[in-house]
Amino acid sequence: MPPRECEICHTNRAQILRPKNHARICAPCFIAIFEDEVAETVTSTNLFNPGERVAIGASGGKDSTVLASVLKTLNDRHNWGLDLVLLSIDEGITGYRDHSLEAVKRHSEQYDLPLKIVSYADLYGWSMDQVVAQVGKKGNCTYCGVFRRQALDRGAAMLGVGHVVTGHNADDVAETVLMNLLRGDLPRLSRATSIVTSTPSAALPENGEGEIKFTNVKRSKPLIYAYEKEIVMYAHHKKLDYFSTECIYSPEAFRGSARTLIKNLERIRPESILDVVRSGIDMAKLVPGAEEQNSQRACGGENKAAAAKTDEGDGLGGCGSSKESGGEMAAMEQKLLQDEEAQANGNEVEIKMPKKTVNSQNGVARDTQDAADAEIDVKNGQQQSPAQQTVPIRTKEEKKSRKRGKDAPPPKQKLGQCERCGYLSSQSVCKACVLLEGLNKARPRTGIEVGGGD
Amino acid sequence: MASTIPVKIEFTGGLEILFSHQRSHKIALPSSDPSTNQPANVGFLIDWLCKNLMKDPREDMFVLEGTVRPGILVLINDADWELEGQEAYELQAGDEVVFVSTLHGG
Numbered sequence: 381m382p383p384r385e386c387e388i389c390h391t392n393r394a395q396i397l398r399p400k401n402h403a404r405i406c407a408p409c410f411i412a413i414f415e416d417e418v419a420e421t422v423t424s425t426n427l428f429n430p431g432e433r434v435a436i437g438a439s440g441g442k443d444s445t446v447l448a449s450v451l452k453t454l455n456d457r458h459n460w461g462l463d464l465v466l467l468s469i470d471e472g473i474t475g476y477r478d479h480s481l482e483a484v485k486r487h488s489e490q491y492d493l494p495l496k497i498v499s500y501a502d503l504y505g506w507s508m509d510q511v512v513a514q515v516g517k518k519g520n521c522t523y524c525g526v527f528r529r530q531a532l533d534r535g536a537a538m539l540g541v542g543h544v545v546t547g548h549n550a551d552d553v554a555e556t557v558l559m560n561l562l563r564g565d566l567p568r569l570s571r572a573t574s575i576v577t578s579t580p581s582a583a584l585p586e587n588g589e590g591e592i593k594f595t596n597v598k599r600s601k602p603l604i605y606a607y608e609k610e611i612v613m614y615a616h617h618k619k620l621d622y623f624s625t626e627c628i629y630s631p632e633a634f635r636g637s638a639r640t641l642i643k644n645l646e647r648i649r650p651e652s653i654l655d656v657v658r659s660g661i662d663m664a665k666l667v668p669g670a671e672e673q674n675s676q677r678a679c680g681g682e683n684k685a686a687a688a689k690t691d692e693g694d695g696l697g698g699c700g701s702s703k704e705s706g707g708e709m710a711a712m713e714q715k716l717l718q719d720e721e722a723q724a725n726g727n728e729v730e731i732k733m734p735k736k737t738v739n740s741q742n743g744v745a746r747d748t749q750d751a752a753d754a755e756i757d758v759k760n761g762q763q764q765s766p767a768q769q770t771v772p773i774r775t776k777e778e779k780k781s782r783k784r785g786k787d788a789p790p791p792k793q794k795l796g797q798c799e800r801c802g803y804l805s806s807q808s809v810c811k812a813c814v815l816l817e818g819l820n821k822a823r824p825r826t827g828i829e830v831g832g833g834d
Numbered sequence: 835m836a837s838t839i840p841v842k843i844e845f846t847g848g849l850e851i852l853f854s855h856q857r858s859h860k861i862a863l864p865s866s867d868p869s870t871n872q873p874a875n876v877g878f879l880i881d882w883l884c885k886n887l888m889k890d891p892r893e894d895m896f897v898l899e900g901t902v903r904p905g906i907l908v909l910i911n912d913a914d915w916e917l918e919g920q921e922a923y924e925l926q927a928g929d930e931v932v933f934v935s936t937l938h939g940g
């Protein structure tokens with residue numbers, strides 16, 4: 381049969397069938413329209429300020445590669461004046477990130493964007509290999525996932541960048557909408573559909589002279605309306621080289637099923653994906669508190685934003701993010717709840733961890749550790765010796781007043797911040813800090829004093 | 835009889851792990867489908883690839899319910915296979931078929 385011509389230029393042969401509107405267009409027209417649509421998303425939502433420093437969460441995978449390529453192109457074309465930087469997280473899994481980081485390094489050269497790589501060891505004092513050595517292979521995805529949630533924010537803060545963009549696409553958002561619908565979690569559904577998942581927290585003071593605290597980092601997803609199919613097509617026709625893999629530790633569970641459902645729907649009716657996204661956005665407006673949340677996120681919606689991140693990971697692929705095991709996470713939630721129970725019952729212990737020991741082990745952890753300490757200081761409203769990180773002991777009375785009684789139902793999610801690191805959290809201590817506490821307790825060389833808290 | 839046509843095959847986006855970790859393959863496809871005696875089409879090609887080129891037992895990462903798994907894009911001579919008739923497209927000598935997974939970590 382004769383080749384069908386492009387509906388836009390009426391010159392070239394049609395190569396792409398657009399899922400959103402069934403348009404049959406050629407590759408050059410497709411690339412132009414894809415870029416125009418991302419530009420439209422950015423400008424219609426006032427996503428960036430002129431001159432803003434923006435970190436692109438870069439994994440070397442398709443989504444973040446396309447995001448980097450498109451933002452670089454648009455920034456140059458439209459003189460947005462953005463100061464773009466690629467930010468990669470190295471979990472420290474031997475052999476896992478090596479190739480993807482190589483890809484990111486190539487992108488840094490190809491797109492002429494500076495690259496910053498921060499490791500879990502930098503951020504937390506633990507690489508994933510060390511975590512695996514400590515806790516075994518089972519359950520380590522939980523650590524990876526929990527650490528990952530904060531990693532981009534912490535990494536951006538280290539670089540002094542206040543805005544991180546991730547490669548989440550329409551398919552990812554549709555998945556999250558479906559998952560939350562299936563779980564009956566409408567509040568979380570409403571958070572997932574927001575193009576900006578967190579805004580700078582007004583609740584915490586600025587840390588020094590304009591220094592960025594990781595709890596103030598804004599996150600957004602400029603590709604929220606872009607189909608995964610089109611992202612892959614864009615990469616293909618622009619001949620972008622990207623890295624694809626499955627995390628060697630990755631499980632598949634609830635999100636995997638939601639993903640399969642989305643892909644099956646797409647084959648029958650491709651509009652479904654954007655329709656689910658739009659439905660999510662519309663439903664979000666019906667959720668009580670959504671209005672306040674969307675208009676005033678800066679004044680107290682932080683933990684909601686954090687929860688949205690919880691669901692999404694960072695769009696960087698790999699274990700614990702988009703392929704997070706629902707069952708495993710649920711088990712960990714349970715465990716954390718029990719820990720909280722234990723705290724409420726007065727079983728809490730005091731940990732004093734000489735910071736120098738941690739730093740000397742990891743060499744590079746100093747800045748982050750300092751930042752974390754600074755945040756603890758801010759949170760506690762007091763100066764602490766920088767030489768040690770102290771976990772405050774609460775009296776039983778304080779605990780009783782803070783915690784539920786024994787027979788009371790589990791606490792509802794409420795706004796708040798981790799009392800140790802200041803991160804947005806619905807618990808008094810965020811999951812990362814709980815997990816780190818467990819890891820650091822078990823690490824023999826840190827010279828931890830375990831005091832009698834009971 | 836038993837004539838073949840040369841076809842270029844490419845697997846990307848993570849699919850290459852199912853095919854000896856090799857991205858590009860040049861195959862000699864039987865020019866007709868012996869079960870139907872019809873000229874080889876893309877449906878026959880997919881079946882043939884599973885039986886002859888796939889080295890990994892996880893066939894369901896490539897095909898489900900008799901066709902390419904949802905989430906895997908197919909390009910025939912660099913055009914979306916949906917524009918070319920999908921499985922019914924009859925292969926010509928020198929055609930290039932690309933399979934791209936969108937399902938792997940990105």
Ligand SMILES: [Zn+2]
Pocket residue numbers: 386387388389390391392405406407408409410
């Ligand atoms: Zn055209």
Ligand SMILES: [Zn+2]
Pocket residue numbers: 798799800801802803809810811812813814
């Ligand atoms: Zn914390």
